[in-house]
Amino acid sequence: MLDVNVIRADPDAIRTMLVDRNKPTDVLDRFLEADAEWRMLTQSSNELRKVRNAESLRIPKLPAGAEKDGVIASMREIGDRIKGNEERMSVLDGIREDCVLNIPNIPHASVPVGRDSGDNVVVCEWGERREFGFAPKEHPEIAEDLDIIDFDRAVKVAGSGFYCLKGDGARLERALISYFLDSHHDRGYTEVFPPVIVNKEALIGTGQYPNLKDDMYHLERDDLFLNPTAEVPVTNLFRDEILEKEALPIKYTAYLPSFRREAGRHADTRGIIRVHEFNKVEMVRFVLPETSWAALEELRNDAESLIRGLGLPYRVLLLCTGDMSFSCAKCYDLELYAPGKDAWLEASSCSNFTDFQARRARIKYRPEPHMRSEFIHTLNGSGLALPRTMVAVLENYQNRDGSVTVPEVLRPYMKGQEVIASRR
């Protein structure tokens, strides 16, 4: 959520931003119109209230009689006018609220202007693509041959778009999660394990609601949602709090399943690249405003170090204005190379949300004791998303005989196992 004062001060800048983001601008016009009328009515109501407050103090002092009755009658009329104002204002307020919740964050100056993912900028590429000496298989075949992912039976349990890890597949998943969490721990992150289910307030806080509401699982009876990313429960741990300045920065990491309906998506459904439920380890930072840009680079480095540790080739994209998600001011995507599919797979997004989420979730700090509180800045990054990391590991580490070598860094988590081989 943007500061309404920023919108009022320079509506043209907001309009340009919406155009850069490839978004309609009518939301801005509706806001400005409703806001102008709202402000007019606010002033009018304030003046009426001023009269009422003054007269209400006089009333008990007046002797019973015609004058008192007259004042009471005119106060009754003023009360009606205030009520009339307020009815209109609550309509306008609803419009204002709706608009402001639907205006995305302002991109940082360093973000390239572009229309869609085709305009993202490759910042760097790391690692050597391996020479196989045979035709590398795609992950569904590898997994099928090793019997480490069961797609068909998972469909019985939950339907298409779900999968069941099995045997060394399940153990590899657990090893990856542990490796990620331990790495973050060593870099000063505190591990948390928040609720998987979140309420609407939390989703508004981080910006998934309302604009992504159709892509989330909704538990209607309790009006709760399955979290689409751990960013939601972790960031909202501090909703409605004023944090001690000394406590910042706060660095949290969490392993948590994430859920996405992926409504209307049908392409590319094979395998585990796009599924309804997936595991992810997330990093979330709560920082002082002046440190957030440096923190974004650190966060990205934290995520990259995991990939390097696994020895997977990857590249870093700087997302353009048209491809960035709603809440972020700047975002890097980390993409792993999958040789079987010969494709880049997004395994991490690292974003600085500046004060956008903090304003929605009301997370503040006090710059000086008893000075007025200010919004902090929030950031988050995946470190990393499990299924796509799994795909990259399987495809990059596959061997001619169909087995998969376990990356060295994961072996301590798999009781020293070096190879995943078929047990059939």
Added chain:
RNA sequence: GCCGAGGUAGCCAAGCCCGGUAUGGCGGUGGUCUCGAAAACCACUGGUCCCUGACCUCGGGAGUUCGAAUCUCUCCCUCGGCGCCA
């Protein structure tokens, strides 16, 4: 799910029965005093705005009233007890 107690400013409380427009303490900041500090004392310490001032704010919403933290209804949340339960 049932019963009970609660939700007041950064924190803790009072005010509620009996309606008159936010009371105290803690913490904090500044000042007086001091070589300096402590103590003591004084002032300030929720938000918004078109800032000499005004308005708003007592969990949210609605109602009654000239006027609601206070009365009524409703919803939410927290804590405790009981029930159920992996």
